[in-house]
Amino acid sequence: MPTFQNADLHCHSVVSDGTLTPEALAVRAKANGVELWALTDHDEIGGQQRAAAAAKAAGLPYLTGVEISVTFAGETVHIVGLGFDAEDPAMVQGLADTRGGREKRAREMSDQLAKVGIKDAYEGALRYVGNPELISRTHFARYLVEAGYCKDTPEVFRKYLTDHKPGFVPHRWATLADAVGWITGAGGVAVIAHPGRYAFSPNAEFALFSEFKQHGGRGVEVVTGSHTPPEYAVYADMAREFGLAASRGSDFHSPDESHTDLGQLPYLSADLPRVWDLLADRIR
Structure with missing residues (x-):
């Protein structure tokens, strides 16, 4: 062997x-x-x-x-x-x-981000998704960096996508x-x-x-x-x-x-x- x-x-x-x-x-x-x-x-x-x-x-x-x-x-x-x-x-x-619950979660995340002034995050995240069934926080993070809301993906997670932050939705x-x-x-x-x-x-x-x-x-x-x-x-x-x-x-x-x-x-x-x-x- x-x-x-x-x-x-x-x-x-x-x-x-x-x-x-x-x-x-x-x-x-x-x-x-x-x-x-x-x-x-x-x-x-x-x-x-x-x-x-x-x-x-x-x-x-x-x-x-x-x-x-x-x-x-x-x-x-x-x-x-x-x-x-x-x-x-x-x-x-x-x-x-x-995988089935990911889209609903992603749309809820987008709604939460819209409340703090980040519009169309769901559509933005989709641009980074190879498989729409697997849309995740990482895809949102890449969009928020591209759109200039944060300098890198760790900053996105710290500010928006972890527990008790504006874009966090548990699944x-x-x-x-x-x-x-x-x-x-x-x-x-x-x-x-x-x-x-x-x-x-x-x-x-x-x-x-x-x-x-x-x-x-x-x-x-x-x-x-x-x-x-x-x-x-x-x-x-x-x-x-x-x-x-x-x-x-x-x-x-x-x-x-x-x-x-x-x-x-x-x-x-x-x-x-x-x-x-x-x-x-x-x-x-």
């Missing part, structure tokens, strides 16, 4: 809220020394055939991927799925249902049991994405990891573009405590927006079991 160090198992294309095509991401990953790649678009697996074909053309081993939005303890949590059957009917239908996503069930039912492995990003108390975080494992989750992102170096150590310890395999991914969205490029993260600690070793027979 091949051994991989530079695996990048978390990134996004124009099929969700990235700015590059699946084909361009495959070429970029290969050029950056990635040895194993997965495209993990938000709540969407429509780019998987393109990504797999592009990876094959580039000589890059590939795992199917997705990042599913989940509501847990009142917060939005992301669960990455790897190595599943992208044609599994339950997963396809579940993701379609999850009810899938449950943790739903997401893990779809992934495992399709033959894949479920992974908690970038756990350091969530504003959980220690008790709530423990509950997330405990319930995730009870539902059949088997991995956690330890080294990610969303974690600080101290958090690498924290979540390596969490992986050990809960008996979870470690994953690694840049969470790359765009050459202009992402501070971590594909393949540019530190390697995982040598003692941690790798999530991709659980999926050796699924690597294309």
Whole structure:
């Protein structure tokens, strides 16, 4: 079985809220020394055939991927799925249902922004959307930067698109049991994405990891573009405590927006079991 160090198992294309095509991401990953790649678009697996074909053309081993939005303890949590059957009917239908609430949420966000003087934000955000079913806060952020309301997307989120700000509208996503069930039912492995990003108390975080494992989750992102170096150590310890395999991914969205490029993260600690070793027979 091949051994991989530079695996990048978390990134996004124009099929969700990235700015590059699946084909361009495959070429970029290969050029950056990635040895194993997965495209993990938000709540969407429509780019998987393109990504797999592009990876094959580039000589890059590939795992199917997705990042599913989940509501847990009142917060939005992301669960990455790897190595599943992208044609599994339950997963396809579940993701379609999850995407269904995005347009209503986006129109409510636009209405809220109009009340503070930002007109036609929905129409502006649509210009940045590759897939209208997946319109998101990121697309609104890009429009607000282009229109001159903020200098960059982090400023947009700080001023408008986070809890208690004018453009924030919560959305009810899938449950943790739903997401893990779809992934495992399709033959894949479920992974908690970038756990350091969530504003959980220690008790709530423990509950997330405990319930995730009870539902059949088997991995956690330890080294990610969303974690600080101290958090690498924290979540390596969490992986050990809960008996979870470690994953690694840049969470790359765009050459202009992402501070971590594909393949540019530190390697995982040598003692941690790798999530991709659980999926050796699924690597294309």
